[in-house]
Amino acid sequence: MSTEHEMAELQEAAEHGREQSKLAPVSFTMAVLAVLVAVAALLGHRSHTEEILKQDKATDTWNYYQAKNIRRNTIEQVDELLKVVPLKDAAAAEALLKKNEAYIEKQKGDQEKIQEEAKGLEAEVELCTHRANHYDLGETLLEVGLVICSITLLTKRRTYWIAGILFGVAGVVATVMGAMLH
Numbered sequence: 001m002s003t004e005h006e007m008a009e010l011q012e013a014a015e016h017g018r019e020q021s022k023l024a025p026v027s028f029t030m031a032v033l034a035v036l037v038a039v040a041a042l043l044g045h046r047s048h049t050e051e052i053l054k055q056d057k058a059t060d061t062w063n064y065y066q067a068k069n070i071r072r073n074t075i076e077q078v079d080e081l082l083k084v085v086p087l088k089d090a091a092a093a094e095a096l097l098k099k100n101e102a103y104i105e106k107q108k109g110d111q112e113k114i115q116e117e118a119k120g121l122e123a124e125v126e127l128c129t130h131r132a133n134h135y136d137l138g139e140t141l142l143e144v145g146l147v148i149c150s151i152t153l154l155t156k157r158r159t160y161w162i163a164g165i166l167f168g169v170a171g172v173v174a175t176v177m178g179a180m181l182h
Contacts, residue, residue: 026161032168069107127181
């Protein structure tokens with residue numbers, strides 16, 4: 001639901017509220033729900049942005065891991081060639097093999113650290129996804145509550161107002177649950 005549409009609904013609700021004082025609490029409830037919809041939407045958008053940024057960082061980290069893996073595999077293949085190809089300077093080849101062995105071990109250690117970092121980032125992405133899903137659910141429930149409350153203005157039935165409040169409460173609960181995820 002767009003903000004312009006919500007504002008138009010609120011203005012219409014305010015006009016109805018002035019006309020019929022019994023509907024003033026409904027208009028007030030709709031105003032509160034509209035504010036809560038905006039808050040939940042903002043939280044959801046920020047959480048989705050954070051999710052995307054963390055996913056990009058995780059992807060970059062996995063790419064760095066893969067680059068290290070490719071370098072290590074290339075050096076290992078060079079070592080395999082040095083072991084089977086006849087060389088003019090066996091001592092130089094042996095020195096290169098020892099140097100490469102140290103390099104390969106360093107790469108393996110680096111890769112383990114990078115892999116741990118990438119997995120940690122993936123866990124953060126998952127958390128952001130769950131948080132964003134809660135905010136999205138909260139926003140949806142709040143919007144439904146707002147619409148149901150607006151039906152009260154048309155029908156003048158208190159049942160719709162109460163149902164709208166219940167949806168609003170459910171939306172607030174979903175949003176708060178998202179904020180509590182750590």
